[in-house]
Amino acid sequence: MRGFVDGQKNKGKCRSTTKNTNRGGGFQLLKWTGIQNNFFSKAWVHVSEDRIKSNNQQLDIFWDSVLDAFHDFCQQDGEQVERSVSSLKNHWLNMNRVCKVYGTCLKNVMQGPKMVCNKEI
Template identity: 30%
Template sequence: MGKKTNWTLAEDQTLCRAWLNASDLQLQSSDQKPASFWNVVRQLFHDEVETTVERPLTGLKIRWTRINRDVQKFAKLFAKVHDLTTAAGAAAATVGSGGEAGNAAAAVESVTEQQCIDEAKEQFFKMHATKFVFEGCWKQLRYSTKWLQLLANSTGIPVLSLSSANPFLTADEMSGLGSSPSPQPVLPVASGPD
């Protein structure tokens, strides 16, 4: 076996694009089997990536598994940060626009998405003792219908709307997910009759 070469950020992002494009092709060709799906991913990856390193099919699958696992974990943390920020802003805004409450609302409203991302990265590091290095991959995957379906299918939690502009769970919905070792999705859930 040869020497392993570290993956670059560009390769990671190319792998995500290849996975998404192969998923789109799979939707068009309903008889595609998993083996042929990954062969398509491999072909798309090597057609696009600018590297002399030949990534074997097994290597692509292993890397995708790691990317997907970490992106799911990060997405959950980002959703919590985003939800808490949004909830705090809404609560402060309802108290009134004057005095300290008004200042709190203005401060919360000025929190940017990048600040939420940075906070989620800090939490990821605290929880997993490693940096989150797949931000570019997360940005590619986070609104993808196919990836959202993958999240829903991997956990059995129903998706309210795959085209939702806000594919995040609320804090209450997250607290009901429990603490199973498998990654949890960051999706709106449908509430059904009890």
């Protein structure tokens, strides 16, 4: 499975994206940590700015590359995380939406006191 280093038992912290709640056999999604957000953003930029592939990547290959880079950054830091492409895509959509709202609010504030930001996230 991606995100796990072969032959390195008990090294780093292992986190899965889900955990069994033992209440009816259901699963609960684990929240993203600040360091995971940092590594995810770093991975997205790293893959996006690849000079060889540039923007000539198919979308599924792009996200597979982001996932691989994300797991690599986590492993370099000693944290082993099990995430999927779909969890990265969903998290990116949420982050992107929030960043757009923040950007709009910041733009309105910078334009002067007449503009007020009242958008809800």
